[in-house]
Amino acid sequence: MVKIVALLGDYWHSEKEAKVGLEVAIDRLPNKEEVELQYVTYQEVGQVLGENPDVFINAKMDEINPRDEKVYTWLTDELDKQLVNYVKEGGSMLAWHAGMASFDKNSNYIKMLRGSFDYHPPGLQEVTYMLNENEKTGPNTFTMSDEQYFVHLDKENTEVDLWSTGVDDDSIAGWKHSFGHGKVCCFTPAHNEEGMLNENVSKLLAEKISWLLDK
Template identity: 70%
Template sequence: MVKIVALLGDYWHDADEAKAGLEAAIECLGNKNVTLYYITHEEVSKVLDEKPDLFINAKMDQLNPKDERVYTWLTDELDKKIVHYVEDGGNVLAWHAGSAGYDPNSNYIQMLRGYFDYHPPGLQDVTYMLKENEKSGENTFSFSDEQYFVKCDTANTEVDLWSTGVDGDSIAGWKHFYGKGRVCSFTPAHTKDGMLNENVSRLLAEKIHWMISKIDR
């Protein structure tokens, strides 16, 4: 049995909407041997001790971004623990907000080799491309979304998804091996409709499959 744990939801992102999107992707995966558990940020450390097959992080670091004094959930201890988990053979998928608001110098972001930089205000018509600069055709799809603009160490990861919108072009997905484990970042999508887009579900399922394929049984 493959155990997947997911940390979803924050001030800007509704956990129930993310659950719907993730469960659609798991269904698209078509693997009856997958069990999915939802956890809180307080449970991350204990759960990683249990060595799940995949940890999906779809939560930004700031717990209260609008307050004068902002608190974050990724402690120095957890920052190191997540990286050690992957080095020892665990897998981490940073989905949408899972790369947002973190210290670029943290061990976690250094492991991801990329992070959220900014997005234009509101929702835009965003086209996602499976091949760079192929802005129309069978390898593209479009919907209303937050277009994440990211910083990415492209020389040390495999970019496999790009985005384009009225504000320009960006990278939208990448993956690589890290130690004995695997790491993946996937930026779509912000809304429930976007997460339930069949193309997003299919691609998210492909990411999950890649990450668990070495232990899938």
């Protein structure tokens, strides 16, 4: 069995919708019968990382209560170090959509991802995703309603494998790299259940998980 642990949902993103999207993607895996999927709360992340799961998926922004006057975050200094050590020692990490948003840019976690969310145009927009840079039409592209993430990225030290174009110009939508003995993958689509269930997004998410599981 391989174990995948997922932290999903926050103030802006439905945990229920993310579960539906993730489960459909996992169902596409060739070894899906061997996958044990466990959902955790942010309070349980430290404990579960100590059990060395094969993949840890984070689809939860750092801010717990972003609309309040005093905003709290869940990534403690201790957990920040633990996440990075988990990957260094051979774990695999997927930062999915909100999993790269509102974190401290100087955290070990964001340094490990080598990129982070900057902003997205208001609401849902028509976004074209491209498997090849600047190839805006053709079989290697697809268009859907989504939040187009614009990101800060250390492009020299990662492999970009997904691009996007939309109302606010072009951006990068996916990247991956090795980190220590482990692997890191970042994937910006999608914001809601409809987007996650888009066949192209679902297939790509399954590919990312497969890459992370391939030791």
